[in-house]
Amino acid sequence: MSAEARIIRAVARKTVCGAANASLLRQRLASALTSGRTVGLVSFGLAGGLAPDLAPGTVVLADWVAVPGRRWNTDSGWRQRLLEACDGAMLAGVAGSDAPVATRLARQQLHSxxxxxxxxxxxxxxxxxxxxxxxxxxxxxxxxxxxxxDLPPAALIPLHDDGRPDLPRILASLARSPGQLPDLLRLARASRQAFASLGGVCRDLGPGLACPYFL
Known part of the structure; x- marks a missing residue:
């Protein structure tokens, strides 16, 4: 999202916004990696909870990322620096998905x-x-x-390619189904908590995001 990119831009050498579009992110990331010298990559932003005890705003530092049939471990030295610098962050695994995991049942199954x-x-x-x-x-x-x-329908509307929400379509969805407004407001409050947590992480880590290979 563009909001995520704004938070990290002050401390990262280069940012790539995927706009919640898997093919677009692959294309933009591949293009970014062809210019200049890259010493490491950071996946940064919001996430959906799978474990039942995770409150909005909880910062998670991954020790691994998995999709069906594949699993990757994050860099241990860099990860340890993050853990030392990010007070209150938890270490946990991340499931990758090309599409939103929108329902409680789907999240329970993915967690299991x-x-x-x-x-x-x-x-x-x-x-x-x-x-x-x-x-x-x-x-x-x-x-x-x-x-x-569960995510309300308005929250599942695709972003613009620059990562901004598509406000006209969101408002149209609300007009069709006004009953989703309380869930959408709840999600907005939780997202603000998450953005605040990410901003705090960037302030704690500073330029280079504690990457041991940055200098």
Whole structure:
């Protein structure tokens, strides 16, 4: 999302916004890696909770990322630096998905089959690209919606390619189904908590995001 990119831009050398679109992220990330020298990759942003005890705003640092049939480990040295610098962050596994995992039942099933505590739509792509390019990678995510909640239809509307929400379509969805407004407001509050947590992480880590290979 564009909001995620704004938070990390001050401390990362280069940012890539995938706009919750797997093919677009792969294309943009591959293009970014052809220019300049890259010492590591960070998957950064919001995540959905899979473990039932994760509150909105919880910061998760991944020790692994998995999709069916594949699993990648994050860089141990870099990960340890993150853990030392990010007070209150938890270490857990991440499930990757090319599509939103929108219902409580689907999240329960994903948690049961993978053992992951959170899910997002970018970390597996970053992990795969890092493996292809022989680069270290880490994952910094903040929970925006808990495992016990369903995402309202308006929250599933695709983003613009620049990562901004499509407000006209969101308003049209609300007009058709006004009953989803309480869930949408709850999600907005939880997302604000998650964004605040991510901002705190960036302030704690500073330029280079504690990457031991940055200098």
């Amino acid at each position: 089959t993978t053992g992951a505590s959170i899910v997002d739509m970018e970390s597996h792509i970053v992990a795969d690209m890092a493996g292809t390019m022989d680069l270290p990678f880490v994952v910094i995510r903040a929970v925006a919606d808990g495992a016990g909640s």
